Amino acid sequence: MNLTLAHIGARASSKDGFDSLTQVYLDRCSPFARCQSESFRTEEALLEWLGRQQGRTQAVPVFLDSRGKPMTSEAFAGWLGTRRDEGAQHIVFAIGPASGWSEAARARAQLLLSLGPMTMAHALARLVVAEQLYRAFTILSGHPYHGGH
Numbered sequence: 001m002n003l004t005l006a007h008i009g010a011r012a013s014s015k016d017g018f019d020s021l022t023q024v025y026l027d028r029c030s031p032f033a034r035c036q037s038e039s040f041r042t043e044e045a046l047l048e049w050l051g052r053q054q055g056r057t058q059a060v061p062v063f064l065d066s067r068g069k070p071m072t073s074e075a076f077a078g079w080l081g082t083r084r085d086e087g088a089q090h091i092v093f094a095i096g097p098a099s100g101w102s103e104a105a106r107a108r109a110q111l112l113l114s115l116g117p118m119t120m121a122h123a124l125a126r127l128v129v130a131e132q133l134y135r136a137f138t139i140l141s142g143h144p145y146h147g148g149h
Contacts, residue, residue: 001084003029004059005129006038006046007095007122018123025130032137037126043097043105050092050108059090061109063101064125068112073146077136079111084140093133095125 005026026035040046053059060083071079083091093113096105106112115128138145 001033001088002090003033003035003133004038004090004092005035005126005133006040006092007126008040008043008046008097009095009122011039016123018121018127022123022127022130025127025134028134029130029137032141033133035133043102046094047105047108053090053092055089057087057089059092060088060111062091062093062111062113063105063109064093064095064115064129065101065106065109065112066114066117066119068114070114070116073132073135074139076113076132077139080133080136081140093129095122095129 003026005022022037026037029035038049040049050059050061080091101109115125120128135146137143
């Protein structure tokens with residue numbers, strides 16, 4: 001399975017502390033999935049890129065949206081495990097523009113996912129998603145990372 005953590009906005013800087021931490025969690029996911037980061041200047045550029053993704057199955061777009069579905073870590077792991085078991089090859093987790101996703105973009109998402117009602121910086125949202133991806137894989141594999149809360 002391939003995972004892409006995408007966002008609309010400026011490319012993250014290697015000097016950005018959030019970017020470094022985000023990469024730590026994406027690297028930790030490597031035993032479970034191939035992970036990459038992408039940045040796009042506009043929503044249209046992201047949607048165009050999504051349309052070009054080829055594989056046995058279509059890429060699964062998951063758009064982060066405050067009006068989306070909130071999930072516990074366990075529920076998110078279950079959702080991810082189901083996609084994996086159904087044979088999804090590529091899941092794209094995307095953080096939208098500062099003004100929010102357009103209705104057309106929201107309609108393209110297979111899942112609108114909420115991290116909660118608070119607004120947060122893109123860099124922080126990327127870090128949270130990356131950590132939750134790692135946590136989901138550890139839940140699915142029975143690794144003790146999640147059990148220590």
